[in-house]
Amino acid sequence: MALSVYNDLTRTKEKFVPIEEGRVRFYVCGPTVYNFFHIGNARPFVLFDVFRRYLESLGYEVTFIQNFTDIDDKMIRRANEEGTTVAELAERFIAEYYRDADALGIRRATVNPRATQEMPAIIDVIKRLIEKGHAYEIDGDVYFSVESFKDYGRLSKQSVDELISGARVEVDERKREPLDFALWKGAKPGEPFWESPWGKGRPGWHIECSAMSNKYLGSTIDIHGGGSDLIFPHHENEIAQSECANDAHFVRYWLHNAYLLIDKEKMSKSLGNFLTVRDVRQRISPLVLRFFLMSVHYRSPLNFSAEGLEHAKGAVERLNNCCTDLIFALENRSAGEKDEALRMALKANEEGFAASMDDDFNTAGAFGFIFENVRAVNVHLSEHEAVDKEGLEAAKAFFDKTNDILGYLVKEEKEGDGDAEIDELVAERSAARKAKDFKRSDEIRETLAAKGIIIEDTPQGPRWKRTM
Template identity: 80%
Template structure:
């Protein structure tokens, strides 16, 4: 089976065939950097990171572009509230984005273009649109003429007639149609601006992504991703601008993740029901949060709840405990005969993982296959004093491969002075137990527990691990 994806443009699953064999051009809408990003924003950031990693794991060379929107009304208003410049605000929250994204294990994009650094490319595409009759200048503003693009609405499946019927007619007589949207906005007093053929101003939100994707990925790209809330008007407008400017199909495959809900309502800053990743990290392990965001298929809504987080924590602990137990056994138990049941389970898990990921990036199904292997490994370790070392090494290789894609295992830290101190305390506790000094044994256990260290007594001796 080869990779199939659900294309929102055609509303069906299609075999994924890139424009250029072996290479994928992938664009994802990034954050507007006026605040910490919330866990609803984190869902597409994590999911598309996984999709990119899977493509790379199957041999594709992926050029992955995720932009920063660093100029718009929200940026200007927040900068004024904080008493800083828009540029200073952007620098702060781009740095904060990287801190939270790194904590969630999100790989850095090939390019993270910033709208304010791409003004020449933005002006160039607007000039093309004016020249071709798809845009017009009005009092220092430039608008895209929606009626000039008969296919407008093909992504959101809305006709021009339907859109016109439902349009709110703004009090702006300069617009030729109520559906027309701004490509360039004339500067207002006190706002940042750039020089342009139409006077001082700044770009509109939609044109930024068209210009940046064209500059870094070409006129036609393979995959464009984002949250489903961006389908209309943002992605619809990107299609209109890009295809009118470049006379070419803009995107081959449109992928959108469903909303993250809280109390079964969409999480958003405008509703005030959001939780930032920065705040979440104080109470939730980034590994647990990452797993939670991958725990259902990306096109299905995900409800943020304490129960869901507890399930995610238990799942992450089970995965990591299994791997730790397996590695401990490989280092401390004698090798025995082959366990065909174990080996068949590992083989089936590999096949199931690939089948799930090839079926429209089904992360929930992929984890299901990993847990089938975990069950088999745990049974093997529980039932055999002498282990199938080769079978367990195959399982470890599968853990490593899937972790490179999904990112669910704790990073193994190199031994340090703190680890040496813990080793010494664990050894002292073992001696205290031998001497029946249970008071001292319990003191050491409690001391380590306060540091998040759990001791397990095994037939091969005590071992310790850090809580997730």
């Protein structure tokens, strides 16, 4: 088996072959840090991190770059509304981004470059584009000349005329052609600015991704990811800028995730169904949201609903319960005979998992095999008092390995996280039960339930589990 990915550039599934053996250069468009990020953005952030982890599990060294857009119109507007500076707004929401992303188990990128800290790289690309006749300056603004790039529309498979009629093109009398877009914007009074050869101003949005991917990954990169809403104009413009500046093919594999709906409607501020990750985290464990976002293949639309979350919650509990049961059995039950059925199921599930992930990162299919493994382990545990320890160890290794890639298990609580207190209450409850003080034992059960802890009485003694 070998990894194949669906490349939006060719609209086909292709075998994945990186530029350099053993190494992957991976760029993902990051958030504009003017607010908490919404669950539609969370989908690509979680998924592309999973793809990165899978590539690492295959032995690749992955350089993973995701930018922060910390200067643009939205940043300026929001800073003015809040009576703060753009820089302070960015600091605040970059910190909030990390809080939510960490909670969702999204690993930190190799580098998260920020537009405002990359001005020399950005200005350098714009200078090269002007020198080569791909960009022009008018009164302190610089525009990219779309006509100068014959391949414009290559990714979205549309002609320039089709793109013009289908898009909301910014009207600006000074542009040579309607699709020309700003690389540099002269500063208006009161706006933050940086010095440049064209006067005080700030970069356009598209140029920052070209400059940062070039600086951190080189002129040709392996994978560029983002939401499908970025294909036009953002990624079309990135291709134009990068290929004209570097005279090199920009991206080998373009991967885009499909959109997310909320109760079958598009998420929008005007519909009042705009949900941030922070909102959702008030209601459910981030692990449940994470699972939900991975539960459908990335190129299929995902519908967010209370019912879907409830289903995800049940699934995550089932996965975690199976793993705690398995560990408990390994520690507390005696060793029994080899169980062929358990071992054969495991082998099939290992193969199925790898085949699913190799097939364009099919996370939904991969979870199917993990649940098959849950079923096999549960059957073994219920049918055998003395367990196949070697078989269970192998099943546990499969859960651990797939968890490293997908992230669905609750992290083992560190000492001092309240486990000692829970153990104490559980012990006190056992003592109360022994003394037939059922009032006290019920009280303790309720106290624990309020903390999301469920006690289970087993032949090996009481044990507790966390609910999601």
